[in-house]
Amino acid sequence: SSRLKRPSAPWRRRLRQVGSGGAMDERKRKMLSNRESARRSRMRKQKRLDELMAQVAQLKKENRQILASVNEVTQLYLNIEAENNVLRAQAEELSDRLQSLN
Template sequence: MQSPENFLAGQLPTVKDGDGDGFRFAPPEISAGAQTQQAERERRSSSGKLGRDRLPSPAEERRLRRMVSNRESARRSRLRKQRHLEELANQVEWLKSRNMELSRRVGAVTGHSRLFRRDNERLLSEAAALRRRLSNLRRVLIFRHLQTVALPQLLATVPAHSGGFPMEVEQALLAYN
């Protein structure tokens, strides 16, 4: 059913997509001034003989113009709201896809982080083992150096008449040579 205001303005209800309930009045294709004149003609023709004889008063013309202007303003407002809702819906979809993408990236980075930590722990353990081995090898080298170079020099400095090292010590030292 058509409202009296729509009937006066000459608007017919039409079905359009994009509205909450699927129905919306089509925008008028005539100017506001033409709408006012058309509404006045419709009003005069529907009011009988008295309406044809009299002209609309200036107050009634202002009221009709204001009514048409308000309708246009409301239509523009609905269109703005609809565009805004569409923009918000698009933004929601973009944010959802961006969130999924970032979640996948966080998962990948977390996985790589675990691998790096595991490798780091393994390398630290390996480095500690290599340091221990190097320390042991240094001790062996120092001991061999002492046996081959330092011990004979030490034995040469001990005078033979003083009795030198006790016989057991000399034999033990020579046994390591």
């Protein structure tokens, strides 16, 4: 036959609750330790978030600088390309004039 577990006697429960205070002190210590651990964990998480946000801001700044450089170089390229087209046209005109002299 299976044995049924006896419910603990009320005086045993009270004894465990009151006891010498050791169990309550241990539970309270554990609770405070867990609370402090959770606080430290939140602080680490917040620090990591702050670091990532600073990194995002820095990368956005770098991207703006790179984009400005790309735009500047693109404009320089377009100016030089236009100047080269003018020089090619002048060279062709001079070549045609030279041919007409011969």
